Amino acid sequence: MAMNDPAAALAPLLGRTLLLAPHPDDEAAGCGILLQRMREPTVAFLTDGAPHLRNFWARHGSRLAYAAMRRREAQAAAALAGVVGARFCDGVVDQELFRSLEHAQRWLDAVVAEVRPQALLVTAFEGGHPDHDAASLLGFLAARRVGAPVWEFPLYHRSTDGALVNQAFRALTGAEVVIQPTPEEWDKKLRMFGEYVSQREVLHHFLAATESFRPLAAYDYTAPPHPGVLNYEAWRWGITGSEVAAAFSAHLGGKAAPMEHA
Helix, strand or coil: CCCCCHHHHCHHHCCEEEEEECCCCHHHHHHHHHHHHCCEEEEEECCCCCCCCHHHHHHHCCHHHHHHHHHHHHHHHHHHCCCCEEEECCCCCCCCHHHCHHHHHHHHHHHHHHHCCCEEEEECCCCCCHHHHHHHHHHHHHHHHHCCCEEEECCEEECCCCCEEECCCCCCCCCCEEECCCHHHHHHHHHHHHHCHHHHHHHHHHCCCCEEEEECCCCCCCCCCCCCCCHHHHCCCCCCHHHHHHHHHHHHHCCCCCCCCC
């Protein structure tokens, strides 16, 4: 059941918050309204948004050209939302964040040390995209090191009957907070979407009139998010939940103890 007073419930996220976006456009789709309400938002993009699979970038000439375009789009969208800084983790290919956890964690820890966020906001661990799940793990570890609260938001997952579910948590904890935009916030969110020209054909599927958030649920990152077919397995990207879980387990093996404050 969603909390009745969203403004009060979301107070931890309205100051200096670091949002982890696995890809350029995730921040607009999942947090385009909330970003406008934060006083000091920073967005950390964890991948270049350009998979190795040719069908994603062929019409843009090359994978690197596509990645550069997505970065420019992200910078323009972030500026619209009043983001004080957009950071990009170089060297991580879309769909492969789980193979670059050590690199991404070091980079993220440096961003956290610089920004000193009062809270982190991450994508939900829901089996929709391996990068979304990896961002959840990375944010959990980064926040634990500095003692900051961490919240999450859903993007998409596959239901037990095979349907794609957008921007709704797969399982509820009772701590969910749902917000609706003012007309001005909705207009700006639409403008953020408009900056992502490269994603125009797919992004409209993720334009929701509400946004949902909650404190990070208690996840077992050493196992897939659920025992059914994960969304990215259904999409046949050649990545399995077991493979991703094994990478997460290996990463956690060297990160068992939280770091003290600097």
